[in-house]
Amino acid sequence: MREILAYERPDGRIGLRNRVVVISMVSCSNTVVSRIAQATGAIPITHEYGCVEFDEDHKRTKLALVAAGAGPNVYGALLVGLGCEQTSMADVKRAVAGTGKPVEALLIQEEGGSPEAERRGIEIVRKLQAEADAQERVPCSAAGLVVGIQCGGSDWTTAVAGNTAIGAMSDRVIENGGSVLMSEVMGFPGSEHIVAANSVNRKVGLQVLDMVADLRAEYVELYGQTIEEVNPTPGNKAGGITTLVEKSMGNIRKMGNSPVQGVLRLGEPIPHPGLWVVDNRAQGPDPFNVTGFAIQGANVTVFSSGRGSPVGCAVMPVIKITGNPATFRKLESITDFNAGVVVEGKSIPETGADLYELLLEVAGGRATKSELNGNVEYAIPREPARKKHRDCCADGGV
Amino acid sequence: MKKAIRVDKADNVAVVAQDTKKGDAVDCFGFEAVAGADIPLGHKIALGPVEKGALVFKFGVPIGRASAPIRTGDHVHVHNLEDITEELCNGYEKKFREMGA
Numbered sequence: 002m003r004e005i006l007a008y009e010r011p012d013g014r015i016g017l018r019n020r021v022v023v024i025s026m027v028s029c030s031n032t033v034v035s036r037i038a039q040a041t042g043a044i045p046i047t048h049e050y051g052c053v054e055f056d057e058d059h060k061r062t063k064l065a066l067v068a069a070g071a072g073p074n075v076y077g078a079l080l081v082g083l084g085c086e087q088t089s090m091a092d093v094k095r096a097v098a099g100t101g102k103p104v105e106a107l108l109i110q111e112e113g114g115s116p117e118a119e120r121r122g123i124e125i126v127r128k129l130q131a132e133a134d135a136q137e138r139v140p141c142s143a144a145g146l147v148v149g150i151q152c153g154g155s156d157w158t159t160a161v162a163g164n165t166a167i168g169a170m171s172d173r174v175i176e177n178g179g180s181v182l183m184s185e186v187m188g189f190p191g192s193e194h195i196v197a198a199n200s201v202n203r204k205v206g207l208q209v210l211d212m213v214a215d216l217r218a219e220y221v222e223l224y225g226q227t228i229e230e231v232n233p234t235p236g237n238k239a240g241g242i243t244t245l246v247e248k249s250m251g252n253i254r255k256m257g258n259s260p261v262q263g264v265l266r267l268g269e270p271i272p273h274p275g276l277w278v279v280d281n282r283a284q285g286p287d288p289f290n291v292t293g294f295a296i297q298g299a300n301v302t303v304f305s306s307g308r309g310s311p312v313g314c315a316v317m318p319v320i321k322i323t324g325n326p327a328t329f330r331k332l333e334s335i336t337d338f339n340a341g342v343v344v345e346g347k348s349i350p351e352t353g354a355d356l357y358e359l360l361l362e363v364a365g366g367r368a369t370k371s372e373l374n375g376n377v378e379y380a381i382p383r384e385p386a387r388k389k390h391r392d393c394c395a396d397g398g399v
Numbered sequence: 400m401k402k403a404i405r406v407d408k409a410d411n412v413a414v415v416a417q418d419t420k421k422g423d424a425v426d427c428f429g430f431e432a433v434a435g436a437d438i439p440l441g442h443k444i445a446l447g448p449v450e451k452g453a454l455v456f457k458f459g460v461p462i463g464r465a466s467a468p469i470r471t472g473d474h475v476h477v478h479n480l481e482d483i484t485e486e487l488c489n490g491y492e493k494k495f496r497e498m499g500a
Contacts (some may be wrong), residue, residue: 156441157414165406190488192460194490207496229484233482238476243443243476243480244484245482246462246484246488
């Protein structure tokens with residue numbers, strides 16, 4: 002079994018980083034959070050939510066805020082609220098503290114204003130940072146890795162090089178006892194039969210088929226068209242994609258050949274190691290999906306982009322790879338790994354093995370390009386408003 | 400020599416890694432074919448003959464059905480490959496759901 006140097010958490014998970022985060026409870030406290038983070042170098046987590054939200058949306062907000070503090074790469078957290086917002090800071094604090102981490106909280110209205118809240122916040126963060134600095138990495142099993150896999154900004158190389166390399170890496174992660182999280186479920190229709198056939202048992206196969214049947218029905222209800230009617234798009238066809246199975250498989254290949262263990266709702270705890278599908282239907286920019294993995298407890302994400310992407314995450318390293326050698330040369334300052342060697346003739350299994358070695362190095366502390374560039378996105382994923390309520394996320398203990 | 404990438408051993412098509420002209424020799428991890436037509440970057444080249452009505456494989460799975468006979472080196476796209484996604488998905492799902500526990 003492979004070993005990495007990582008931080009042991011009180012709840013048994015492993016952290017690949019030891020970040021101190023400052024979390025905003027409502028958009029009204031974003032500026033104070035940003036200023037505390039600027040003064041201390043802590044990671045700010047800001048967003049536009051936290052008040053006047055309908056139940057389904059607010060449940061997601063709370064889930065995401067708890068996850069930001071409770072994540073495996075976080076040493077400790079400072080929560081900053083205004084004082085009259087919908088988000089219950091006490092509930093968020095209790096849930097984060099439940100993981101055994103230090104967590105502090107302050108409200109702008111109670112501190113006597115923004116400068117006062119900033120001053121106290123900076124003191125608290127410096128104390129947390131001193132504690133975090135004193136903690137050392139210890140040898141941990143690579144079985145503690147929980148790896149999100151994603152693609153975005155795709156080109157013709159993404160399916161054949163970037164995502165196939167990720168698939169080969171995913172198999173290595175699983176062989177070594179770890180977990181892989183696949184999402185982007187809006188890209189499943191067209192290859193659900195392949196994913197179902199790769200499921201660990203019939204019950205899981207049915208979970209996959211039911212999820213995609215529900216997605217298909219939702220498309221028809223919301224847009225009046227089937228997925229087949231709009232896919233592949235004219236742009237896909239111009240790029241060489243002929244059929245929907247072909248388009249969809251380009252996404253699915255990231256999962257490699259390991260059996261699917263089940264479909265999880267957003268925020269639902271991972272029952273045991275292995276390959277899991279996260280039913281995150283948020284439609285929006287790439288950080289929605291990366292943040293979804295953070296909410297699920299991932300400690301790292303591997304992201305392939307043919308055209309190149311700078312996206313990172315507030316609470317985990319994001320390893321950026323490209324299947325396009327020209328993109329790697331042009332965008333090396335935002336790209337960690339050149340899977341474009343596949344396009345130039347290197348075998349997919351060998352390239353995936355190299356990517357797994359990089360994953361272990363990053364797990365052990367090697368900074369990714371998105372970390373060096375200060376990319377600390379945290380985008381709470383939103384799903385489209387529905388007439389019928391869909392119980393689409395876990396409550397995160399709040 | 401032009402290059403093409405085959406993702407899975409079961410595949411009978413590969414993706415060309417550069418714009419390819421009719422008559423160009425194309426190397427696919429040691430297998431060689433001669434392009435039977437101009438094939439743009441990212442499009443598919445046939446690695447062997449496929450009879451009309453037979454399945455075309457990419458990523459190790461059937462992605463569609465040949466709607467015309469395909470020769471080694473042919474460009475494979477909408478003109479000779481039919482999208483049968485609904486048939487593949489529905490057929491599997493029906494069988495899977497009917498199968499006992």
